[in-house]
Amino acid sequence: VQLVESGGGLVQPGGSLRLSCAASGFTFSNYDMSWYRQAPGKEREMVARISGVGGSTNYGDSMKGRFTISRDNAKNTVYLQMNGLQPEDTAVYYCHVLLRILTYWGQGTQVTVSS
DSSP states (O other): OOOEEOEEEEOTOOOOOOEEEESSSGGGSSOOEEEEEEOTSSSSSSEEEEOOTTTEEEEHHHHHHTEEEEEETTTTEEEEEEEEGGGOOOEEEEEEEEETEEEEOOOOOOEEEOO
């Protein structure tokens, strides 16, 4: 199993970024996919989750209305569109999948929101 994130970077407050996570090594469409983030000195928190066929999504409270998770099962890729970014969104963002009892993480992509 491999999860490879991309799309992070430095953005000004109010800006947008789109993260991507390319997955391989499992039947992508069969599993929910999630984004988590971890800021320095803080615990890792769930950002968003999407069901295998993409019909169901849920978000962390502070992300609702600003972030959108989506997936393309033909490309084995999950996306996170982030709008209205604020300095408190600065963190390493991780892609995650739970395959039955085994959990897998990507290497993370840094998002920094600063003027």
